[in-house]
Amino acid sequence: MPIRRGFFGGFVSQAPDATANAVTNFNQDRATFNATVSWNLYPTTVYFDYSTSSTFASYSTATYGSTVSAQSSSVYVNVTGLSVGTTYYVRVRAVNQAGTTISGSVSFTTWSLKTYLNTTAGSFSLSVPSITPTGGSAIAPVIYEMLIYGGGGGANYAGGGGGGYRIFASHTSSVAGTQNITGTVGAGGGGGNGGAGTGGAGTGGTSSITVGGSTWSATGGGPGNHPGNPCSPSGTGGASGSGDNTSKGGGSNTYGYYYQCNPYNCNPYACNPYQCNPYCCGGVDKNGNCLGWCYETCYQTCYQTCYNTCCDANVYAGGGGGGTDSAGSNASGTTSQVGGNGGNGGGAYGLRGGNGGGGRGTQGIGSNGSTSGSGPIVGTGGQGWFNAGVAGGVTFKYYGP
Numbered sequence: 001m002p003i004r005r006g007f008f009g010g011f012v013s014q015a016p017d018a019t020a021n022a023v024t025n026f027n028q029d030r031a032t033f034n035a036t037v038s039w040n041l042y043p044t045t046v047y048f049d050y051s052t053s054s055t056f057a058s059y060s061t062a063t064y065g066s067t068v069s070a071q072s073s074s075v076y077v078n079v080t081g082l083s084v085g086t087t088y089y090v091r092v093r094a095v096n097q098a099g100t101t102i103s104g105s106v107s108f109t110t111w112s113l114k115t116y117l118n119t120t121a122g123s124f125s126l127s128v129p130s131i132t133p134t135g136g137s138a139i140a141p142v143i144y145e146m147l148i149y150g151g152g153g154g155a156n157y158a159g160g161g162g163g164g165y166r167i168f169a170s171h172t173s174s175v176a177g178t179q180n181i182t183g184t185v186g187a188g189g190g191g192g193n194g195g196a197g198t199g200g201a202g203t204g205g206t207s208s209i210t211v212g213g214s215t216w217s218a219t220g221g222g223p224g225n226h227p228g229n230p231c232s233p234s235g236t237g238g239a240s241g242s243g244d245n246t247s248k249g250g251g252s253n254t255y256g257y258y259y260q261c262n263p264y265n266c267n268p269y270a271c272n273p274y275q276c277n278p279y280c281c282g283g284v285d286k287n288g289n290c291l292g293w294c295y296e297t298c299y300q301t302c303y304q305t306c307y308n309t310c311c312d313a314n315v316y317a318g319g320g321g322g323g324t325d326s327a328g329s330n331a332s333g334t335t336s337q338v339g340g341n342g343g344n345g346g347g348a349y350g351l352r353g354g355n356g357g358g359g360r361g362t363q364g365i366g367s368n369g370s371t372s373g374s375g376p377i378v379g380t381g382g383q384g385w386f387n388a389g390v391a392g393g394v395t396f397k398y399y400g401p
Contacts, residue, residue: 014040015099016068018092020048020106025131028111028399030080032134035092035103037068037075042096044068046075050090052083054105068094078133084399085112111399113144119393121151121187121205128398130178138177143211144170144397150220151185151204152389156192166218173212181396183209186220188389207392221389 021034033048046068051059062077082088088110092103111129118124132138148166173179186205204220282292 013042013098015101016040016042016044016094016096018046018094018101018103020090020092020103022106023088023090023108025078025133026082026108026110027129027131027139028084028113029082030078030131030133031082031088031108031110032076032078033062033090034074034076035064035094037073037092037094038071039068039073039096040071040098042098044094044096047093047095048077048079048090049093050079050088052086052088054089054107056089056091056105076134078136082110084110086110111401113397114400115395115397116181117393117395118185119391121185121391123182123184124394125180125182128179128181129400130176132177140173140176140212141179141398142170142172143181146171146209146211146216146394146396148183148207148209148216148218148394149186149392150207150218151188151392153204153221153223154189154191154201154389155223155387156201166216168216171211171214174214175212179212181209181211181398183207183215183394185394186218186392188391189220189223191386191388192223201386202389204389204392207394209394209396218392220392223389 017038017040019036021036023031023033025032033050035046035048037044037046044067046064048062048064049056049059050062051057053059062079064075064077066075068075086109087107089105089107091105094101094103116126128141128143130139130141146166146168184205184207186207189202189204192201201223203222206217206219208215208217280290280292281294282290284290
């Protein structure tokens with residue numbers, strides 16, 4: 001037969017009933033704890049215990065703000081200060097004068113930090129989640145560590161420039177609730193068409209990101225120009241795009257290849273072949289007269305001396321793209337006949353910055369610039385020798401399930 005506790009005046013003195021319901025409206029640091037409680041005729045106080053241990057070896061407690069005085073009452077508390085990406089267990093303790101009831105537990109895992117990375121030219125859109133706490137208003141999401149690179153410039157002879165960058169540590173959206181983050185990744189500038197004295201290299205495209213009505217952008221790198229007349233150099237490598245911090249910007253205008261002198265200024269008649277001592281190379285007649293005089297040795301000597309000493313080529317490459325950990329560097333000059341290498345790009349947030357493109361000499365093509373730091377590459381710069389620039393990039397972080 002059932003056991004009756006504290007029978008008095010025809011009523012059974014009974015501890016409350018309590019059931020922990022699913023946790024709702026949780027994100028990276030807050031949640032709503034829910035329960036159903038019956039008072040069983042005695043005013044009841046409700047406590048929510050929560051712990052990272054399923055055995056509740058240690059736990060924190062949140063108290064429901066009112067006393068329960070009805071059957072099957074739905075109660076909740078909004079809890080803040082939770083840890084990111086952590087599994088919690090929640091139980092209910094309901095207490096009245098007849099006793100204490102401890103429910104079974106439910107569990108949930110808070111949101112972790114996600115990274116969005118896009119280096120494909122074109123538009124993009126990403127849904128960033130938010131929550132609305134019970135009894136409260138929708139929360140505006142925060143976008144963290146935004147880093148934007150423009151596309152690298154294209155190249156003629158000179159290396160293309162690195163893309164520009166723009167960066168914000170974090171931004172709270174002006175719009176509350178779940179929303180789309182939109183923007184564009186800038187395409188690399190088109191390469192030159194390869195003909196002597198021609199142009200055609202393009203500027204890198206602009207990358208952008210829009211959060212809650214606010215837009216930020218990063219311009220692309222400039223094109224690497226053709227040097228014009230090789231003997232009268234006027235071309236430059238592509239400049240880097242603009243960024244927020246000019247002290248950490250990319251390397252700026254560096255030269256494409258050029259000749260140190262104009263070979264056509266050499267005078268092939270610097271020596272007079274008719275003043276050279278000729279020699280008889282056609283035999284003689286019966287009277288001892290020469291039938292043919294030769295001047296070839298003299299001509300050859302004059303031409304070779306002039307051209308071999310007059311002309312040489314030097315090469316520089318495009319500048320490196322900007323970053324925040326370090327500035328992009330300019331490429332240095334190299335020995336003749338070999339293309340110069342692109343400069344390093346600066347990094348940020350564990351990402352590698354953009355890089356300059358390689359120049360081109362008369363016998364060799366310089367390599368694309370190296371990148372500094374570790375992690376994924378965002379927005380590399382232009383390339384050398386008529387190649388198109390590389391697309392820019394957009395990356396940011398947000399909290400989500």
